[in-house]
Amino acid sequence: MGCPENPKPNFNFSYTDEGLDPSTIEFQVSDYLMLDDGFAADDSSSQSILSSEHVASGSSAGYSGATSRNNSIKHKNNGVKKNKTEVEQRIAFRTKSDMEIMDDGFKWRKYGKKSVKNSPHPRNYYKCSSSGCSVKKRVEREREDSRYVITAYDGVHNHESPCMFHYSNQMPLMAPNAWTLQPSSLHSSSSS
DNA sequence: CGGATTTGACCAGCGC
């Protein structure tokens, strides 16, 4: 393991996908989900969760089980663990990849693995191993199409990537809070 | 030897 020389080789394609031959990259983003601060309110939370589920279900909703579970997470975070002032951001990506582990520039420590009911594939749980950073990430393969990996990030890194140096042009940080700023650029990048 | 991973147990929330 260790620090990859390229902090996020797997993510550059998000912005240059149009110009890359897919065969030259190991995988490509098929969808991205954005579950930001919808947790602040019940209505909006179900909205964002619902919409994210809809996106994820684009090809079979391997994430649907987790989605329903997200509701409980919402209550958990909102009512117990997190105040409104401490709303977590959450993003999920569906990527086509043979690998389950994607180097995003951060160092993750696996802390759990769980088989989920709606999926034959286990779900893996990771925490950011940086001290003081409580960002978590869940990784699982899509139920219907195991070529796709669903990666969900919970929270925002309170530090820079240990391997991040010169990628600030478009993405200052490979962190959920950075991504939430860029959803439109994912699509507009082709025209710019 | 230290850090990361594995894995079973435990806990909490939700639906019935």
Add this chain to the structure above:
DNA sequence: GCGCTGGTCAAATCCG
């Protein structure tokens, strides 16, 4: 109230 399920913990194990 009970059972099911997802999420987390922590001891054991593995690996560099």
